Amino acid sequence: MATYLGFCVLVTMLKLAIAFANTPDTFNESACGEISVGFGTYQDICPEAEPIIFSWVEKAVAEDPRMAASLLRLHFHDCFVNGCDASVLLDDTQNFVGEKTAAPNLNSLRGFEVIDAIKSELESVCPQTISCADILATVARDSVVLSGGPAWEVQKGRRDSLSASKAAANNNIPSPNSTVATLVAKFENVGLALNDMVALSGAHSIGKARCPTFSARLQGTNQNGPDNNLDFVASLQQLCSGSDSNSALAHLDLVTPATFDNQYYINLLSGQGLLPSDQVLVGGGEQTREIVETYAEDPFVFFEDFKISMLKMGSLGVLTRSNGEIRKNCRTTN
Numbered sequence: 001m002a003t004y005l006g007f008c009v010l011v012t013m014l015k016l017a018i019a020f021a022n023t024p025d026t027f028n029e030s031a032c033g034e035i036s037v038g039f040g041t042y043q044d045i046c047p048e049a050e051p052i053i054f055s056w057v058e059k060a061v062a063e064d065p066r067m068a069a070s071l072l073r074l075h076f077h078d079c080f081v082n083g084c085d086a087s088v089l090l091d092d093t094q095n096f097v098g099e100k101t102a103a104p105n106l107n108s109l110r111g112f113e114v115i116d117a118i119k120s121e122l123e124s125v126c127p128q129t130i131s132c133a134d135i136l137a138t139v140a141r142d143s144v145v146l147s148g149g150p151a152w153e154v155q156k157g158r159r160d161s162l163s164a165s166k167a168a169a170n171n172n173i174p175s176p177n178s179t180v181a182t183l184v185a186k187f188e189n190v191g192l193a194l195n196d197m198v199a200l201s202g203a204h205s206i207g208k209a210r211c212p213t214f215s216a217r218l219q220g221t222n223q224n225g226p227d228n229n230l231d232f233v234a235s236l237q238q239l240c241s242g243s244d245s246n247s248a249l250a251h252l253d254l255v256t257p258a259t260f261d262n263q264y265y266i267n268l269l270s271g272q273g274l275l276p277s278d279q280v281l282v283g284g285g286e287q288t289r290e291i292v293e294t295y296a297e298d299p300f301v302f303f304e305d306f307k308i309s310m311l312k313m314g315s316l317g318v319l320t321r322s323n324g325e326i327r328k329n330c331r332t333t334n
């Protein structure tokens with residue numbers, strides 16, 4: 001144990017030296033095990049983890065391209081409910097009702113099986129080392145990368161919650177009918193700003209939504225007067241007029257539906273945002289509209305801002321050190 005501790009100190013000092021000499025890299029405090037589990041990388045404790053996670057995401061997305069979007073969304077719905085602690089993955093127990101049946105999640109969240117498969121392999125390679133919350137954060141990044149979006153270093157060391165909150169999921173995750181003021185309030189409530197909200201909404205560059213989530217778009221009017229793209233509205237009315245209107249799906253980005261790019265913002269400027277909460281970023285005020293215009297013009301600015309905001313979202317309310325646990329199975333506490 002003494003040797004192990006000594007090694008830890010050495011590693012930490014080395015990393016500090018490297019960090020000061022070069023660009024500030026993420027520290028690997030986790031190399032020191034239980035004593036100082038922090039927010040770092042897996043390079044020393046389980047170098048296989050990231051490649052294993054990536055290959056599972058790659059396989060899942062190859063089988064079903066929409067899975068990239070679904071996995072990205074899981075991380076968002078996790079972090080907005082008492083922090084990025086994998087609470088979203090817990091099934092109901094006798095002690096609490098889980099988040100899976102909350103209104104924003106029910107019949108909507110997908111990808112739990114992919115997380116299970118990853119967790120199962122990681123438990124055999126590095127038992128009780130990689131938390132479910134870290135898996136969600138890593139899988140979100142990998143999904144963006146596999147869809148053509150930017151890459152970033154995912155911070156590690158989150159631990160998993162011992163509980164979940166359906167009430168907080170209902171309260172914290174914004175509704176697609178929200179005004180800009182409500183969207184801003186819901187993001188500020190968890191510690192994110194207006195600019196994070198506009199950048200993170202760019203996740204709607206991939207994936208799909210069910211008709212009931214954008215029914216308010218079908219009227220041809222919005223909070224700010226008549227819609228400026230009645231052809232688009234007509235195509236949505238057509239899609240959602242069938243007998244299966246509760247399950248019919250529209251692409252969140254009708255132009256490049258499976259590519260993570262800035263087309264989402266370009267669509268908003270021509271009135272082709274799918275959700276009311278998308279289109280309102282242009283019609284609902286100058287502050288958000290100006291950011292939309294910037295991202296529509298320059299994909300690199302969007303990518304840079306998206307990375308920063310994903311790191312910010314991924315660090316919300318994380319459990320470290322002796323808080324929480326590393327679950328063996330993401331659906332249940334140990």
Ligand code: HEM
Nearest residue numbers: 069070073076108174175176200203207208209210213277
């Ligand atoms: C700004 C507030 C937001 C609102 C109101 C919102 C709302 C929604 C709704 C209603 C859907 C469709 C769900 C369904 O039909 O079942 C959806 C899908 C999606 N959301 Fe958001 N969202 C927001 C922000 C975000 C953020 C911050 C992310 C990730 C960083 C995200 C990622 C996604 C993705 C990728 C999909 C597609 C999922 C799939 O195809 O399975 N959203 N969102």
Ligand SMILES: *[C@@H]1O[C@H](CO)[C@@H](O)[C@H](O)[C@H]1NC(C)=O
Nearest residue numbers: 175176177212213214215216
């Ligand atoms: C949004 O508002 C419309 C009415 O305009 C309503 O029918 C729909 O159920 C609301 N959707 C959500 C998700 O709250």
